[in-house]
Amino acid sequence: MFFIVAQAARRAKRGTYDGTDWGKSSYEVLQAIEKIGVRVEITGIDHVKNHNRPAIIVGNHMSMMETLLLPAIIQPFMDVTFVIKESLLNYPVFKHVMHTRDPVAVGRTNPRQDLKVVMTEGKERLGRGVSVIVFPQTTRSQTFDPKQMSSIGVKLARKAGVSVIPLALKTDGWRNGSMVKD
Numbered sequence: 001m002f003f004i005v006a007q008a009a010r011r012a013k014r015g016t017y018d019g020t021d022w023g024k025s026s027y028e029v030l031q032a033i034e035k036i037g038v039r040v041e042i043t044g045i046d047h048v049k050n051h052n053r054p055a056i057i058v059g060n061h062m063s064m065m066e067t068l069l070l071p072a073i074i075q076p077f078m079d080v081t082f083v084i085k086e087s088l089l090n091y092p093v094f095k096h097v098m099h100t101r102d103p104v105a106v107g108r109t110n111p112r113q114d115l116k117v118v119m120t121e122g123k124e125r126l127g128r129g130v131s132v133i134v135f136p137q138t139t140r141s142q143t144f145d146p147k148q149m150s151s152i153g154v155k156l157a158r159k160a161g162v163s164v165i166p167l168a169l170k171t172d173g174w175r176n177g178s179m180v181k182d
Helices: 002-014 019-035 065-074 086-090 094-100 111-127 152-160
Strands: 055-059 080-085 104-106 131-134 163-167
Touching (some): 055 065, 080 111, 152 163
């Protein structure tokens, strides 16, 4: 899997990595984890496939695996980016790919400023036709707790006049912090 990400990072550094490439390398990661026995089941893809305009995709966040796998599932049907914590733009290898995807980056030290960034930059991405994936939990968690979900995705959707596509994830094949601590 590291080889796949490293290869994507090399292309990103050269400026030859686009949304199609992102979807393909993400799909290669998906295939790699299936080969080692991680079961991947996708249901309800028609909610993305048949959506013909940008949207906010809101899901719970269990591990870094979502960031690696969701482009394989969503990017073939709509351009997409993430709301991410700003520090991910400085991670070796990952940073090159993340920069090419033009994410909405938040610092996570000032909630008021983060809300402003998400509302402004998220609306701008949506206006360009790019859907935005939001994980509105305070932190990644191995269990789903609706009380930890903020309303930021719904607020952004309302402000931008787009719909929300809910996403339920169970990506426990890669424990939180087991390979990369972020």
